[in-house]
Amino acid sequence: xxxxxxxxxxxxxxxxxxxxMLHPNVEELKENYEAIxxxxxxxxxxxxxxxxxxxRPTPLYFASRLSEKYGAKVYLKREDLxxxxxxxxxxxxxxIILAKxxxxxxxxxxxxxxxxxxxxxxxxxxxxxxxxxxxxxxDIQRQRPNVERMRILGAQVIPATSGSKTxxxxxxxxxxxxxxxPVDTHYIIGSVVxxxxxxxxxxxxxxxxxxxIKWQLKEKEGRExxxxxxxxxxxxxxxxxxxxxxxxxxxxRLIAAEAGGLGVESGKTAATTxxxxxxxxxxxxxxxxxxxxxxxxxxxSISAGLDYPGIGPVHAHLFEVGRAEFVAVEDEDAMKSGIExxxxxxxxxxxxxxxxxxxxxxxxxxxxxxxxINLSGRGDKDLETYIxxxxx
Amino acid sequence: MNRIHTLFNTKKERVLSIYFTxxxxxxxDTVPIMEAIEAGGADIIEIGVPxxxxxxxxxxxxxxxxxxxxxxxxMNKLFEQLVGFRAKVHLPVxxxxxxxxxxxxGMEAFCKKCKEVGVDGxxxxxxxxxxxxxxxxxxxxxxxxxxxxxISPQTSEKRIREIDGNTDGFIYMVSSHSITGAKSGISxxxxxxxxxxxxxxxxxxxxxxxxxxNSETFTxxxxxxxxxxxxxxxxxxxxxxxxxxxDVQSYIQSVIN
Ligand SMILES: Cc1ncc(COP(=O)(O)O)c(C=O)c1O
Numbered sequence: 001x002x003x004x005x006x007x008x009x010x011x012x013x014x015x016x017x018x019x020x021m022l023h024p025n026v027e028e029l030k031e032n033y034e035a036i037x038x039x040x041x042x043x044x045x046x047x048x049x050x051x052x053x054x055x056r057p058t059p060l061y062f063a064s065r066l067s068e069k070y071g072a073k074v075y076l077k078r079e080d081l082x083x084x085x086x087x088x089x090x091x092x093x094x095x096i097i098l099a100k101x102x103x104x105x106x107x108x109x110x111x112x113x114x115x116x117x118x119x120x121x122x123x124x125x126x127x128x129x130x131x132x133x134x135x136x137x138x139d140i141q142r143q144r145p146n147v148e149r150m151r152i153l154g155a156q157v158i159p160a161t162s163g164s165k166t167x168x169x170x171x172x173x174x175x176x177x178x179x180x181x182p183v184d185t186h187y188i189i190g191s192v193v194x195x196x197x198x199x200x201x202x203x204x205x206x207x208x209x210x211x212x213i214k215w216q217l218k219e220k221e222g223r224e225x226x227x228x229x230x231x232x233x234x235x236x237x238x239x240x241x242x243x244x245x246x247x248x249x250x251x252x253r254l255i256a257a258e259a260g261g262l263g264v265e266s267g268k269t270a271a272t273t274x275x276x277x278x279x280x281x282x283x284x285x286x287x288x289x290x291x292x293x294x295x296x297x298x299x300x301s302i303s304a305g306l307d308y309p310g311i312g313p314v315h316a317h318l319f320e321v322g323r324a325e326f327v328a329v330e331d332e333d334a335m336k337s338g339i340e341x342x343x344x345x346x347x348x349x350x351x352x353x354x355x356x357x358x359x360x361x362x363x364x365x366x367x368x369x370x371x372x373i374n375l376s377g378r379g380d381k382d383l384e385t386y387i388x389x390x391x392x
Numbered sequence: 393m394n395r396i397h398t399l400f401n402t403k404k405e406r407v408l409s410i411y412f413t414x415x416x417x418x419x420x421d422t423v424p425i426m427e428a429i430e431a432g433g434a435d436i437i438e439i440g441v442p443x444x445x446x447x448x449x450x451x452x453x454x455x456x457x458x459x460x461x462x463x464x465x466x467m468n469k470l471f472e473q474l475v476g477f478r479a480k481v482h483l484p485v486x487x488x489x490x491x492x493x494x495x496x497x498g499m500e501a502f503c504k505k506c507k508e509v510g511v512d513g514x515x516x517x518x519x520x521x522x523x524x525x526x527x528x529x530x531x532x533x534x535x536x537x538x539x540x541x542x543i544s545p546q547t548s549e550k551r552i553r554e555i556d557g558n559t560d561g562f563i564y565m566v567s568s569h570s571i572t573g574a575k576s577g578i579s580x581x582x583x584x585x586x587x588x589x590x591x592x593x594x595x596x597x598x599x600x601x602x603x604x605x606n607s608e609t610f611t612x613x614x615x616x617x618x619x620x621x622x623x624x625x626x627x628x629x630x631x632x633x634x635x636x637x638x639d640v641q642s643y644i645q646s647v648i649n
Binding site: 018023168183280281290294 | 491492520521551570571
């Protein structure tokens with residue numbers, strides 16, 4: 001069985017390796033999140049907002065020209081059509097309602113590409129809560145439009161100037177800010193990472209993705225289970241959401257596309273399962289890229305959303321037990337797939353999602369297999385990168 | 393007997409513990425700094441093992457970690473430097489480090505080395521108590537290493553009692569809701585917390601850390617506990633020092649006198 005145990009572990013990965021100063025906060029969450037999430041009021045508000053505000057259910061779209069090219073029945077789960085342009089908002093809607101129920105007044109978050117930051121700033125505006133987003137100084141330069149979106153939405157964006165000045169450092173800064181403001185502040189983590197119960201909580205909010213895939217596929221194909229589900233993995237929240245209701249259905253193959261960067265052996269990669277080893281990052285035991293001496297290594301990916309040196313503990317477990325197949329998609333190939341989808345289906349995908357698309361070229365499948373690709377986000381935020389890359 | 397126990401058996405007031413990051417400001421400064429701390433008159437030496445992602449630390453210690461790593465500090469290097477230090481340094485020595493580099497070195501190999509070179513205790517801020525009890529306590533005990541836990545103003549009375557029951561060195565009282573970094577002064581609210589914990593009559597001595605920087609804050613903290621820990625303020629002294637030996641000694645003198 002794939003799932004979290006009561007100690008917060010998925011197999012040998014997970015747990016809550018946090019400084020004592022965060023113990024009361026994390027304990028408060030752990031003690032309350034399941035009961036709050038199960039309550040009818042929470043469910044009514046969460047489901048209501050997902051429907052009317054986010055625009056769910058997102059379509060499960062049969063991509064006929066892509067299918068023809070790849071010789072399989074390829075469906076796209078259109079998370080790119082969510083309000084704010086990516087799946088990230090499923091989680092922020094859930095967490096902000098939870099934060100309100102816990103009586104919190106302020107929200108903090110980390111962001112890499114800015115998608116999670118925008119999704120957090122959005123729900124804070126919606127709920128009238130104060131919002132501070134930590135973002136690596138380098139990412140602030142790389143992702144200007146998203147920084148301004150957050151500011152327009154009323155959030156304060158604080159540069160993380162330590163370490164490599166990217167997502168991992170923004171996460172460190174957010175954790176430090178939480179230590180400094182333990183009482184009235186909730187930290188909305190943006191992926192299935194961090195100390196227990198975050199990975200499980202975020203996965204449950206994102207699990208609406210596979211919940212919908214099941215009934216949508218039933219309508220279209222007469223069966224709930226595809227042959228394959230493919231998703232990209234940065235921290236792994238969109239993948240966890242797309243895999244969630246299939247974890248324990250072994251006939252559904254789960255494919256996780258990591259960012260290969262300039263190549264797994266190039267030293268410029270974010271292919272965590274290929275280059276990583278077990279260790280502790282941001283409060284959980286997982287697989288991460290590190291030196292022999294246990295220092296965290298700076299990853300590289302053309303997509304800021306996949307530019308993270310670890311993966312969520314559930315994915316480390318899926319990898320360890322062989323339940324999911326991991327592929328490393330290089331920058332160049334992801335970009336080609338982004339253009340390919342644009343030309344074949346009229347959909348410009350986020351570069352993160354383009355990694356999942358390219359995986360079709362790296363795995364074996366049978367003709368007429370039903371394949372669901374989680375299109376985690378749209379490419380608007382990546383226009384600059386597409387333009388710079390130029391291969392179109 | 394463990395040097396930490398010996399210390400607290402004989403000294404119960406104004407115990408001063410000094411933290412510095414191994415490999416900062418220069419790679420080979422580790423043992424000379426320890427000697428200077430001892431010569432200056434402090435009671436405990438805390439050696440920080442540098443880490444790329446120190447989440448409980450503020451900018452001053454973060455920077456010292458980064459510089460130490462750039463200088464080439466590593467766990468292997470640190471243990472090499474520490475071989476033979478007991479001929480020169482007699483104070484209790486505590487290693488403070490994040491779990492990941494220690495896990496990569498190997499927990500047992502690490503404990504064994506600590507014992508071999510003469511380290512007395514550990515402070516591992518991201519090792520939770522339950523994990524310690526389930527996985528590591530027996531190991532630490534077998535190598536005679538005293539493990540120290542942190543508490544903060546948010547820590548419940550029940551948990552403070554549990555922590556007190558599960559250690560026999562000292563309790564590290566984080567002075568406020570905060571990461572490390574010297575601030576000015578100690579507030580009324582902090583005093584209330586110091587008093588609240590003092591009234592609990594814990595079996596372990598208590599040292600107050602985070603935000604202690606000079607004679608005044610050291611004395612205030614010591615009035616409510618067995619002493620205090622200075623980290624960031626000491627790192628600043630090292631950073632601006634032209635003559636480490638002299639500056640370390642005169643800084644410590646200025647704090648305790
Ligand atoms: C569109 C999109 N997909 C994927 C990701 C990666 O995150 P995760 O692996 O948590 O889904 C991001 C992160 O910013 C994103 O914006």
